[in-house]
Amino acid sequence: MKPLVLAAAAALTLALPSGPARAAYPDRTITMIVPFAAGGPTDVVARIVADHMSRTLGQQIVIENVAGAGGTTGITRAAQSTPDGYTIMMGHMGTHGAAPAVYPELKYDPTKDFAPIGLAAGTPILVVARKDFPAKDLKEFVAHLKANSEKLNEAHAGVGSVSFTTCTFFNSILGAKPTRVAYKGTGPALNDLVAGQVDYMCDQIVNLVPQIQAGTIKAYAVALAERSPALPDVPTTKEGGLAEYQVSAWNAIFAPKGVPAEVVTKLSDALQKALADEGTRKRLLDLGGDLGNRAAMTPAGLQKHVESEVARWNKVLKDAGAAK
Amino acid sequence: MAEDTNSPEVSPPRRRLGRSPRDFLAGACLVALALFALWAGSELDPGSLRSPGPAMVPRAIALALGAVGLLVVAFSLLEDGAKLGRWPLRGPIFVSLAVVAFALTIRSVGLAVAGPLVVIVSGAASAESRPKELVLFALAMTAFCIALFKFALSLPIPVLVLPGLFVL
Amino acid sequence: MGDLVQNLALGFSVAFSLQNLGLALAGCLIGTLIGVLPGVGPIATITMLLPVTFGLEPVGAIIMLAGIYYGAQYGGSTTAILVNIPGEVTAVVTTLDGHEMAKRGRAGAALGIAAIGSFFAGSLATLVVAALAVPLTKLALLFGAAEYFSLMAAGLAFAVVLARGSVLKAIAMILVGVLLSTVGTDLDTGIERMTFGYAPLADGLDFAVLAMGIFGFAEVLRNLEAAGKRDVVRAPLGRVLPTRDDLKRSAAPIARGSLLGAILGILPGNGAVLGPFASYTLEKKLAREPGRFGRGAIEGVAGPEAANNAGAQTSFIPLLSLGIPPNAVMALMVGAMTIHGIVPGPLVMTRNPALFWGVIASMWIGNLMLLVINLPLVGVWVKFLSVPYRLMFPAILLFSCIGIYSVNNSPADVLMAAGLAVVGWVFIKLDLETAPLLLGYVLGRLMEENFRRALALARGNIATFVERPVSLGLLAVAVLVIAIAVLPAVRRGRDEVFTE
Numbered sequence A: 001m002k003p004l005v006l007a008a009a010a011a012l013t014l015a016l017p018s019g020p021a022r023a024a025y026p027d028r029t030i031t032m033i034v035p036f037a038a039g040g041p042t043d044v045v046a047r048i049v050a051d052h053m054s055r056t057l058g059q060q061i062v063i064e065n066v067a068g069a070g071g072t073t074g075i076t077r078a079a080q081s082t083p084d085g086y087t088i089m090m091g092h093m094g095t096h097g098a099a100p101a102v103y104p105e106l107k108y109d110p111t112k113d114f115a116p117i118g119l120a121a122g123t124p125i126l127v128v129a130r131k132d133f134p135a136k137d138l139k140e141f142v143a144h145l146k147a148n149s150e151k152l153n154e155a156h157a158g159v160g161s162v163s164f165t166t167c168t169f170f171n172s173i174l175g176a177k178p179t180r181v182a183y184k185g186t187g188p189a190l191n192d193l194v195a196g197q198v199d200y201m202c203d204q205i206v207n208l209v210p211q212i213q214a215g216t217i218k219a220y221a222v223a224l225a226e227r228s229p230a231l232p233d234v235p236t237t238k239e240g241g242l243a244e245y246q247v248s249a250w251n252a253i254f255a256p257k258g259v260p261a262e263v264v265t266k267l268s269d270a271l272q273k274a275l276a277d278e279g280t281r282k283r284l285l286d287l288g289g290d291l292g293n294r295a296a297m298t299p300a301g302l303q304k305h306v307e308s309e310v311a312r313w314n315k316v317l318k319d320a321g322a323a324k
Numbered sequence B: 001m002a003e004d005t006n007s008p009e010v011s012p013p014r015r016r017l018g019r020s021p022r023d024f025l026a027g028a029c030l031v032a033l034a035l036f037a038l039w040a041g042s043e044l045d046p047g048s049l050r051s052p053g054p055a056m057v058p059r060a061i062a063l064a065l066g067a068v069g070l071l072v073v074a075f076s077l078l079e080d081g082a083k084l085g086r087w088p089l090r091g092p093i094f095v096s097l098a099v100v101a102f103a104l105t106i107r108s109v110g111l112a113v114a115g116p117l118v119v120i121v122s123g124a125a126s127a128e129s130r131p132k133e134l135v136l137f138a139l140a141m142t143a144f145c146i147a148l149f150k151f152a153l154s155l156p157i158p159v160l161v162l163p164g165l166f167v168l
Numbered sequence C: 001m002g003d004l005v006q007n008l009a010l011g012f013s014v015a016f017s018l019q020n021l022g023l024a025l026a027g028c029l030i031g032t033l034i035g036v037l038p039g040v041g042p043i044a045t046i047t048m049l050l051p052v053t054f055g056l057e058p059v060g061a062i063i064m065l066a067g068i069y070y071g072a073q074y075g076g077s078t079t080a081i082l083v084n085i086p087g088e089v090t091a092v093v094t095t096l097d098g099h100e101m102a103k104r105g106r107a108g109a110a111l112g113i114a115a116i117g118s119f120f121a122g123s124l125a126t127l128v129v130a131a132l133a134v135p136l137t138k139l140a141l142l143f144g145a146a147e148y149f150s151l152m153a154a155g156l157a158f159a160v161v162l163a164r165g166s167v168l169k170a171i172a173m174i175l176v177g178v179l180l181s182t183v184g185t186d187l188d189t190g191i192e193r194m195t196f197g198y199a200p201l202a203d204g205l206d207f208a209v210l211a212m213g214i215f216g217f218a219e220v221l222r223n224l225e226a227a228g229k230r231d232v233v234r235a236p237l238g239r240v241l242p243t244r245d246d247l248k249r250s251a252a253p254i255a256r257g258s259l260l261g262a263i264l265g266i267l268p269g270n271g272a273v274l275g276p277f278a279s280y281t282l283e284k285k286l287a288r289e290p291g292r293f294g295r296g297a298i299e300g301v302a303g304p305e306a307a308n309n310a311g312a313q314t315s316f317i318p319l320l321s322l323g324i325p326p327n328a329v330m331a332l333m334v335g336a337m338t339i340h341g342i343v344p345g346p347l348v349m350t351r352n353p354a355l356f357w358g359v360i361a362s363m364w365i366g367n368l369m370l371l372v373i374n375l376p377l378v379g380v381w382v383k384f385l386s387v388p389y390r391l392m393f394p395a396i397l398l399f400s401c402i403g404i405y406s407v408n409n410s411p412a413d414v415l416m417a418a419g420l421a422v423v424g425w426v427f428i429k430l431d432l433e434t435a436p437l438l439l440g441y442v443l444g445r446l447m448e449e450n451f452r453r454a455l456a457l458a459r460g461n462i463a464t465f466v467e468r469p470v471s472l473g474l475l476a477v478a479v480l481v482i483a484i485a486v487l488p489a490v491r492r493g494r495d496e497v498f499t500e
Helices: A002-016 A041-057 A069-079 A094-102 A139-152 A164-173 A186-194 A204-212 A261-276 A278-288 A299-319 B019-042 B056-078 B090-105 B111-123 B130-151 C001-015 C018-037 C042-053 C060-082 C090-104 C108-141 C145-161 C167-181 C207-225 C245-268 C269-286 C299-313 C314-320 C326-341 C353-384 C389-408 C411-428 C437-456 C468-499
Strands: A030-035 A061-065 A085-090 A112-130 A153-156 A179-182 A199-202 A217-222 A250-256
Touching: A002 A299, A002 B019, A030 A041, A030 A069, A041 A085, A041 A204, A041 A250, A041 A261, A041 A278, A041 C326, A069 A085, A069 A094, A069 A179, A069 A186, A069 A250, A085 A094, A085 A204, A085 B090, A085 C167, A094 A299, A112 A164, A112 A186, A112 A204, A112 A299, A112 C167, A139 A164, A139 C437, A153 A186, A153 C167, A164 A199, A164 C299, A179 B019, A179 C437, A186 A199, A186 A217, A186 C314, A199 A204, A199 C167, A204 A217, A250 A261, A250 A299, A250 B056, A250 C353, A261 B056, A299 C245, B056 C018, B056 C167, B056 C437, B090 B111, B090 C207, B090 C411, B111 B130, B111 C389, B130 C353, B130 C389, C001 C018, C001 C108, C001 C167, C001 C353, C001 C437, C018 C042, C018 C060, C018 C353, C042 C060, C042 C269, C042 C326, C060 C090, C060 C108, C060 C299, C060 C326, C060 C353, C090 C207, C090 C269, C090 C299, C090 C437, C108 C245, C108 C269, C108 C314, C108 C353, C108 C411, C145 C167, C145 C269, C145 C468, C167 C437, C207 C389, C207 C411, C245 C314, C245 C468, C269 C437, C314 C326, C389 C411
Parallel strands: A030 A061, A030 A085, A153 A179, A153 A199
Antiparallel strands: A085 A250, A112 A199, A112 A217, A112 A250
16 A cells, blocks of 8 residues: 555646756745744734735745743744745744743753844733732832832732733842732633732733733733833833833744745845834734834844843842742 | 343342442542642642632532442442443543544644544544445545635635645 | 513514514524534534624624534433433433433434423523523623632532543542643643643643543444443334323422522533533433433433533523623533624623624524424434444444544544543443543543632632632532442442342
8 A cells, every 4th residue: 555655646746837957945835933832922923924925935834823831832843844944933032032041951952053044023922910900100119019029919920921021020029929829821811800819010011901901900011121012001111210121022933044045035024024014013013012223124133133132131040049 | 221222231239349340449439539639739738618729619619529439338338239241441442542633733734634643543443434435424524624624714724734845 | 571571572572573484493593413423522513614694694694503502412412312422511411321212212302302301401591591680790700720729529419420430530530630621731830731732731621622522432442342232222212202291200300400500600610511421310310210410311311401401591690791701612612602793791781782682582492492302303303323333333443533623623522532442441441431531621621720710819718718718618519429429339339249
């Protein structure tokens, strides 16, 4: 039966229209590995950007969701794939920033094993609390936290998640030591925050906008240099006197190390074009996306960004004793 | 369970593994599983009841499982029950081999090969299989799956990967 | 009340547009067709079909997705009945009596009553959602970690009742399930538990993998051994649709199941999984001859299927009114909505009433379509049983492999399923039932999470579980159910050994 299969395979190959001469990249579908489940913030950014890039490249970019171990499963696989430009990935603050500190046995080095293409869009981090929390602004909140942190409960979506790492950073700036309550994902954590069972959390803006608009939770600050157009009434951490706290759950496209330079240029151009497109920008901004870090939208800029992020999270997490 | 296909025949009392050999083995397996879990989690911190650590629940459950397993063993010595019955290995071997073959080939070679492999290898698990029919069926089912999953639903599932030659 | 009528009128005006009707029909149809592939459960089905909706405008996309969801659920029940392979945890209950009915040549009746029960439950649940979405949301927020822990404890108590054979062994299997649920990275500390450094285990065992391996594949192995005796295939097909007597027997279970499922589905902590189990327990307890359960009792299909569908509908409540997905399927829905630029939240209802009420109205339409699609299809599905098993099982394996693979695009998941198949086969040989294991697995994880969360919030005060009245009440239910199940079973169990 084996020969039969082989014969069938050979027949299929022979029937192909394309000869041995390679057409210009890309001549077939590109797979973009998204290391999180379909529908999450990173997946949404990936789909919006890939949609426009497909049009520029003239080949479809198919999203393959490979979730697991805080995104490192998917990135490990992508890093090991053939560097021909047909497998690329949407990396993330976690997978290409915090992961080395959280996963000591990580099988890739974010700064060395990738050909950066460019930053796509970040989703800013918000500091939010239950709606009846006594503090009226970030200053009062910070003061309250410094004085009473041990009585308070902070919700996060599990060790290694964005809400965990970014809030570790927040707590360490203030020296706060709340009880950290783990949830499986931000959904249940948010549920308990809305219900007033926990006091505060840090999370990506996408999940929070509707709750804040409805007044079911209170937003104290957005951890960005400028206010987010999605929530123009929420002040920045800088305005609130906590300029050190600036984090964004950024998403960026990478290819495995060793892809031809021509491929990097093509992908990078397509990405830039997508991010310059009004329709694409609007879709990203409507979700609360952050397109502010223009410097990191180029391959070289992204490489620098990754290096500084790895260094930052390594320090934050090691100092907080949260790294393993 | 009474009408089940591998329905137990009541054994005459006092055979080697107690009066109900099947239950004896079941209980022993449960106890072994509990011990295995205790060993696997032995390096974890149980914490305290006020602040449970990662080992608290698994350890408590493993201890409970061990206790229930011992009870099953005890009853198997006291009450008459089923014999062990036949354990033909042909099914489990070929079925798991078929699934393993799929897992190993789906990414490296693709569905065009993994599909027929599952069908043909698993076919060897049944004495009723007819080789010619099975091969045709394997090719037809694979073609159907490729048409459905790859083309109709455009899932990111590799169909045929021949390194350097062809990728679909 | 006037509001309700007005709102539903708005909803139906949206849903009854030709395009949206078409999308609901298309969604139900392809959801059913993909979901009916054995081994492809609702989550795999929705993951596969999600991109199909990307090109549509938001309301239409959500309506179609909802249709896909119902279709996938019903498709999952179909495989549970026909080939004893549940696509998700709620369908495990359906296998108990549904597949037994199929073995007795009554597959058509089981499929028919599932469709009818689901339709009735869906209609009731649509009304519940429309009338009570807002007030019920507040009730759901009263449930904290301690209450969820106790609810899951009550759920595990129900699991004991599922046992067909020895209660002791059933308890053991529940414990094995709970034990398996602790494999993976610990949520609170990030430490890996019992993974032996094997990376694919870091996130624990996926339910689809466990169910397919230990239950589905093992079922194939069981059938292979029974060569020649496979009554599934040989039994006369008989009447395709349920008889009047079937309907009479099923009416009350359907009503009770709908109510139970609707209530449990509202809870944001994935209470919907408990609906079918609770319903099965209740029907078995109320039945005049509980011995018929597990041997093809139609009530054991009708009640749980109704509960399942009612819960599937009302689990939209936390999503639509709170913006919080209660389970994996709903999380996918949020993703789909986000991609369409709608982030579900408390304001969707006031800001986008056409969407909110349109989706609610289309729930009912979706259920109607399921009935319309599936009653005629019952005959077709039943015909598939006449495919010889020597060809059926390789096809089952092929679809299952693809289904398992496509959830996470992970060959490691397929590999684990192969290993679990052998484990499941050993369990069958030792007469250890796997249905309680699956329930223990699902509830165990939630139980541990909430146990530790509740203790963290109560600063280590273990009395928190009995000090909170709702929690205390649920724990009391758990104890009661165990007592009812275990005491007579111990006595009866002994009797049965001697009488059989």
